[in-house]
Amino acid sequence: MGNSRILFLLAVGAGLRAGGPAVEPPPPRSDASATVTVTAEATPVELVRTPNPVLVVDRAAIEARGADNLGDLLRMLLPGQVFASGGVGTAATLNLGGGRAQDTVVTLDGIRLSDATGLGGVNLSMVSLAGIERIEVQQGPCSTRFGSDAQSGVVALYSAGHAREGFSGQLRAGAGSQSIRQGLFAPAYGWTSGWVRASVSAQQEDGATEADHPFRSSGVFVGGGQQLGADTLLTASYRNAFAGVPVPISYADYGSGNRDASQYVPSRQDFSRTEVVSATLRSTLSPALLAELTLGQALQTRLEPNYTDGAATERYTSRRDQANGALTWRVDRTTTLQAGFDAYQETARFAGTLDPAKGRHVGLFLEDQTELTASLRVVATVRAEQDRLAFPDAPDTRVSRTTWKLGANWILSPGLRAYASAGTAFANPLLFQTIYNAQYQGQTLENERSFTTQAGLTFGKGPWTAGLELSRTRYANLVYFDADGGQFIPTSWGGYYSGIYRNGSDLRLQSAQVTGGYRTEAWSLQGFYRNQEFRDERAAPGARFSSAAVIRKPFQSLGLNGHRTFGDLRLEGWWSWIGPRYDYGLPTAFRQHFNDLGLKATLALGPALAVSLRGDHLLQPRTTVAQWLARERDFENDASQIFGFPAQPPTMTLEMRYRF
Numbered sequence: 001m002g003n004s005r006i007l008f009l010l011a012v013g014a015g016l017r018a019g020g021p022a023v024e025p026p027p028p029r030s031d032a033s034a035t036v037t038v039t040a041e042a043t044p045v046e047l048v049r050t051p052n053p054v055l056v057v058d059r060a061a062i063e064a065r066g067a068d069n070l071g072d073l074l075r076m077l078l079p080g081q082v083f084a085s086g087g088v089g090t091a092a093t094l095n096l097g098g099g100r101a102q103d104t105v106v107t108l109d110g111i112r113l114s115d116a117t118g119l120g121g122v123n124l125s126m127v128s129l130a131g132i133e134r135i136e137v138q139q140g141p142c143s144t145r146f147g148s149d150a151q152s153g154v155v156a157l158y159s160a161g162h163a164r165e166g167f168s169g170q171l172r173a174g175a176g177s178q179s180i181r182q183g184l185f186a187p188a189y190g191w192t193s194g195w196v197r198a199s200v201s202a203q204q205e206d207g208a209t210e211a212d213h214p215f216r217s218s219g220v221f222v223g224g225g226q227q228l229g230a231d232t233l234l235t236a237s238y239r240n241a242f243a244g245v246p247v248p249i250s251y252a253d254y255g256s257g258n259r260d261a262s263q264y265v266p267s268r269q270d271f272s273r274t275e276v277v278s279a280t281l282r283s284t285l286s287p288a289l290l291a292e293l294t295l296g297q298a299l300q301t302r303l304e305p306n307y308t309d310g311a312a313t314e315r316y317t318s319r320r321d322q323a324n325g326a327l328t329w330r331v332d333r334t335t336t337l338q339a340g341f342d343a344y345q346e347t348a349r350f351a352g353t354l355d356p357a358k359g360r361h362v363g364l365f366l367e368d369q370t371e372l373t374a375s376l377r378v379v380a381t382v383r384a385e386q387d388r389l390a391f392p393d394a395p396d397t398r399v400s401r402t403t404w405k406l407g408a409n410w411i412l413s414p415g416l417r418a419y420a421s422a423g424t425a426f427a428n429p430l431l432f433q434t435i436y437n438a439q440y441q442g443q444t445l446e447n448e449r450s451f452t453t454q455a456g457l458t459f460g461k462g463p464w465t466a467g468l469e470l471s472r473t474r475y476a477n478l479v480y481f482d483a484d485g486g487q488f489i490p491t492s493w494g495g496y497y498s499g500i501y502r503n504g505s506d507l508r509l510q511s512a513q514v515t516g517g518y519r520t521e522a523w524s525l526q527g528f529y530r531n532q533e534f535r536d537e538r539a540a541p542g543a544r545f546s547s548a549a550v551i552r553k554p555f556q557s558l559g560l561n562g563h564r565t566f567g568d569l570r571l572e573g574w575w576s577w578i579g580p581r582y583d584y585g586l587p588t589a590f591r592q593h594f595n596d597l598g599l600k601a602t603l604a605l606g607p608a609l610a611v612s613l614r615g616d617h618l619l620q621p622r623t624t625v626a627q628w629l630a631r632e633r634d635f636e637n638d639a640s641q642i643f644g645f646p647a648q649p650p651t652m653t654l655e656m657r658y659r660f
Helices: 003-016 059-065 070-077 431-439 625-629
Strands: 054-058 082-084 092-094 104-108 132-139 153-159 166-176 180-191 194-205 215-227 232-246 269-286 289-305 312-330 335-349 357-371 376-390 397-413 416-427 448-461 464-482 488-491 494-497 500-504 507-519 523-536 556-566 569-578 594-604 609-616 651-659
Touching: 054 059, 054 070, 059 070, 059 132, 070 082, 070 092, 070 132, 070 153, 180 651, 357 431, 431 500
Parallel strands: 104 153
Antiparallel strands: 054 132, 082 092, 132 153, 166 180, 166 651, 180 194, 194 215, 215 232, 232 269, 269 289, 289 312, 312 335, 335 357, 357 376, 376 397, 397 416, 416 448, 448 464, 464 500, 464 507, 488 494, 507 523, 523 556, 556 569, 569 594, 594 609, 609 651
């Protein structure tokens, strides 16, 4: 009997045998507390009881950081794991746990946000936080729950939930250096059995270096919920986000002489628009059976500039239609089973191609949560998935696979817990990678496969917290970009190699992270130290950390953050240090480090009004076009995260926030 049929029969059996402890009426997922995770497992569970390392960020934490997009927020919360290729709005990618950007799935109310054109991962700078109530970041293999591309983890965003009865909301406005202008209007109206929310936001800021256009973004969000009887909740949301980003640097090469002026085109910019619509129906079918169904669609359009005059001529469009469903059965007070499915169809159109690329994915999963004792909890998940990929001018590809994950959590004593897990994960080659290799006659790309083990120890007592997390991933196959391979492209100034995607194997990623802190209402201080390596075990001994398959991963990072309150005045600060790494084209390690410092002061002028002054990127030097062309900041500490693309210079922002 096939895996899909087994999962189906288990789900039906759960419905027929339902009975036992009652399931609470289903609240919106955004209404969970900051100590509960709704992403890591099939049903909400306390953070201290899950074998999965999860970071939960609620609305209060989002507002305290003052970030407008997901990239800025995670840059402060996960230093060393978010890399920005230049100034405001430019591509910010999450290397969660030291993995690659495309190994982390980003979802919004259960709908994937990844670009179906397959350029790898989500640009976090393009994900607005307007209307977002809760964010969960889970590290480790998540393919059993989210399918392809979740080898390093998942970032799940949830829209705001219940609103208090009557009108409420907030108004925010800010201005600062670098021509910063920002505003947000977010009204809400609630009634006994439901609510509706909306928000309109806009932002403008000059880029890292002089350009003809500033960064600008805008977003619209509408969402709501309605209780349908005592046991059923319907929620729905719609988002539309636009961004225009200055990208005057067409490319940055290594060398000793001045750069050619043609490499800097002040008029270059790219544009993107993302629309996401989703609806979720959650219902308690019986005292022990909960059903959930989510339907949604994500549309994305990008206009990218060419290398010469900056005209936005390269158009990419992406569409994904998705459906997720699950049945949760509380067997008894110690065991919960969930059977579910997710299915999505994606269509991508690439610049220069007439026919679209398509993908169809269907996955079924079964999860068992069992408390063997009052202090020992085990979670086991298995998934069967079938994928069908269709590329222009190529035969369809069909892949069937099974993944699994097993984890255990022990409460050793009050406040002290240990956890461990192991599991498999997979990823299909990105659509863009496959088409690129076909264009430049590269090899056929294989499906990626990996196996991960994780373990951790956490302690919390009163205001004190501490933790140790260990992780190791082995990749049986991994697709990587070889910049020195492919075909030679002759040009008027010589030429270059196109680069090519290759299959890699025997790669090992491992990390260790130590955290600790003290937190009260009056003051707090928290810190971390992270050590990691990505090793290509088939490379020559001197190139195991510098092959094209493992570069751009810092070996060490550390940071501190804290706050202090003086009555109505709250002072906050955050600092991080990102150490050396290997980069493209360098035979030796990129030895320069990157500091990032931010400070914020907030004064409450009453229960509804607050004013804040915030400084960001306070240790970054300002880079002029003349300095960039003369290579004055190449290899300079704190000047860039990625070689040749200057970081955003220091900014100061004055902001007012009013709640009603």
